[in-house]
Amino acid sequence: MPAAIRRRPKDRKAQIARASADAFSAQGYHAVSMEDIASRVGISSSALYRHSPSKYDLFREAMLSLSGQLVAATAFAEDFTAGESASVLSELITSLVAITMDNRTAGGLYRWERRYLRPGDKDALKRDLDLVNRRLQRPLAAQRPKLSTAQLSTLSAATLSVIGSITDHSTPLASGEVRNFMSQMAADILAADLPANRANRGPYYSRPVLTAAGGTYEFVLQESMRLFYERGFRDTGMEDIAAAVDMQPSGLYRYFPGKADMLVASYRRAADRTSGDVATIVARHPEPEDALAALITAYVTRSFNYPEIAYVYYTERYHVPDHELVMLDAIQQSTADAWVRLVTATRPEMTAARARYAVYAAYAVIVDLGRVVRRADSAGVRATARRLTEVALLGRPARTGTTARRGR
Structure with a gap:
């Protein structure tokens, strides 16, 4: 009998797109090879090159495919009447959650790896995401006409952070x-009452500048960490770090064997300090809601003081040895468990699994903002x-006094 003819699957292009997105999301752009993607699809590298000329092309297609799906899923919101704004908002949330769930293994790609896009592609991604934000803001403005442009932008961004935390x-x-x-958490965020505008006039914070x-x-x-944040781990050399601290590269090795050890030291310190905050605050505040409010304040303070730590953790953790990870x-699991216990103690009707989703959504809001x-x-x-973190965790602002809110 003649050998069966092997035919290319009709969905091969979609298979490659999904495999590429999953690989880049799981390993980071630089760690992925064409061979990795081909292996995920079950084809040879040469066959993959017939579909796409380079890894970058696959990366761009994966990134813009994700944002394109968000745009397509929200296209219905372009035209609506004021009386439809509530239902349009609800449908927008449902659509965005569904798309994110469908792309859960790759949906975080545009949040953490977009800096590797070339300028024109980065602009295209930004246009897509700006459009999705506007589609959320327009019916929200119809529902809540007293919100300022800045408040509308904050609420739409926080909503996308909550939804994106699924990944x-x-x-x-x-x-x-x-x-x-x-969907309920996202709706709570869009309905949140924000602090009065006058609070945004100051004071402005500036980070202390460390020197030798x-x-x-x-x-x-x-x-x-500053250089890893600005340039990426791979594109930062020991020579760059040495120049930033005005010393010879050889001098760095007195403190760290290599770049990865700098990552480990910063990650471990941040994890230990966050864990320590939990232990201290829970001991100081016997009421769960008071403790939760104080924890939120501490987490916001650390994240806003050092925004590069969380970002570099998500984007560069692939360079950390497995035993350190x-x-x-x-x-981090122990810290999240403590937050979950406080949430369920404050909201007895909530399961621990749901509380964990709320905790990760709260983290995402703080880190992204x-x-x-x-x-x-x-x-x-x-x-x-x-305020938005409290709403993500509790569905409402925390009911606490100033002592708990300040974390004292």
Whole structure:
């Protein structure tokens, strides 16, 4: 009998797109090879090159495919009447949650890896995301006409952060329950009352500038993380770090064997300090809601003071040795568990699994807002971040006194 003819699957292009997005999301742009993607699809590297000329082309297609899906899923919101604004908002949330769930293994790609896009492609991604934000803001403005342009922008960005947080973890929960709960959380964010505008007038915060006078070790850690944040780990050399701290590259090896050790030191310190905050605050505040409000304040403060830590963690953790990642994950898991216990103690009707989704959504709101306002950090901005975090966790502002809110 003649050999069966193998035919190319009709959905091969879609298979490649999904495999590419999953690979880049899981390993980071630079760590992925054409061979990795081909292996995920089950084809040879040469066959993959017939579909796409380079890894970058696959990366661009994966990135813009994700944003394009968000644009397509929200296209219905272009035309609506004022009387339809509530239903349009609800449908927008449902559509955005559904698309994010469908792309859960790759949906975080545009949040963390977009800096590797070339300028024109980066502009195209920004246009897509700006369009999705506007489609959220227009019916929200019809529903809440007293909101300022800045408030509308903040609420739409926080809503997308909440929805996007689904991609940051894999907590087991039935798909339908995830969709319902995330939709409710997003609706709570859009309905949140933000602090008065006058609070945004100041004071503005500026980070203390460390120098070698404060200790070479601290100076090297600060400058290495700054460079990893601005340029990326792969594109930052030991020579670059040495130049930033005004010393010879050989001098760095007195403190760190290599770049990855700088990452480990910064990650471990941040994880330990966050864990320490939890232990201290819970001991100081016996009421769960008071403790939760104080924890939110502490987390906002740390994240806004050092926005590069969380960003570099998500984008460069692939360069950390596996045994170090295991330890970091254990510390972070313990910290999240403590937050979950406080949420369920405050909201007894909520399951621990749902509370964990709320905790990761709260983290996403804080981290994303911290990055956005890096150059315009103020008391009002931090108050807004705290309020939105409380709403993500509790569905409402925390009912606490000033002592708990300040974390004292």
